[in-house]
Amino acid sequence: MTAALAASWSATMRYAREAADHFWCAVEDRCPGTLPEREAAVFLAAFGRLVSGGDDPAGRAALSAVLGRACRRYRLLPHLLTVEAALVATVSRHARWTPELAGAWVGAARRATAAVSRAAEQAGDGPPWWPAQVVDHDRAADGIAVVTARPWRRLAFRPGQALPVCTERRPGRWRWYSPANAPRPDGTVELHVRAVAAVSRTLVHRVRPGDRIWLGPPRSIGLTLDPASNADLLLVAGGTGLAPLRALVEQVAALGRRGYRTDDVDALLHRLVYELGERTRLLDDTRGENDRIKRALRAWQAEVREADGARAPEAVPDSPSRPGPDGRRAAVR
Missing domain, CATH: 1.10.490 (Globin-like)
Structure with a gap:
């Protein structure tokens, strides 16, 4: 049912x-x-x-x-x-x-x-969601957007937390995102979104400045820092997973510890976002080339089978390797 x-x-x-x-x-x-x-x-x-x-x-x-x-x-x-x-x-x-x-x-x-x-x-006390207006939408790379929203009332969160997000274009569909910034004086929240499923595709391709979204109650996911700690940090992430780490570095820079400067951190992270977009493009090109190679190899196998009078297997990926014209064996997987 x-x-x-x-x-x-x-x-x-x-x-x-x-x-x-x-x-x-x-x-x-x-x-x-x-x-x-x-x-x-x-x-x-x-x-x-x-x-x-x-x-x-x-x-x-x-x-x-x-x-x-x-x-x-x-x-x-x-x-x-x-x-x-x-x-x-x-x-x-x-x-x-x-x-x-x-x-x-x-x-x-x-x-x-x-x-x-x-x-x-x-659940703690407080509002279940915060209406917010999208104030900036930057297509940082193909399939990736930086969405900046300003809640109508201040949303208190800690760097490294995640919060549910919903857009009025997809009512009832809530997805977790980690803010890519520490709390700001103007209250804005920055989200790094890769277009993968319905909600993320909407946030990347359809949402525009002036649109309304909803931000849910923040939740800790094991990434928050103790502000009093002065321990060294090793932060590792890939793709839009950089978002909560940027918020953590901003927190550290704002505390004036370890000699980090916020401007330097922003320059580094913007470069990483650019590199992410370039690597995504190159990966797509590589996948396309791999598909072309597979098609060529399948065509070659078909010619070999026809020449040998062999019956083609039902599924090429699961078929055993077959000898080529030069005696070597090959299979497409």
């Missing part, structure tokens, strides 16, 4: 605004004064996405983190049965409803609220 859940949720999100209004009214009718109306659309998109099962483990963890904080913030934990019922009633208005689909949604919603309850136990 996973496919049916996903399809019915997709049908519901075609009417996102109407669905959010119905969901909020259902919650407000039974639990007045809990979920703010202005937050209903973000909450519903995240909750419906979690229940419909359309995410990988990291995505579900991000959804649970923001929903757990939201239920804690808006005092919804004692009313999760009402939240479940409101979601099921909302989906039933927009999907082709059957008893089997209704049962699947009820069961999936129950499992999702259990996960949200566990996440709420670990």
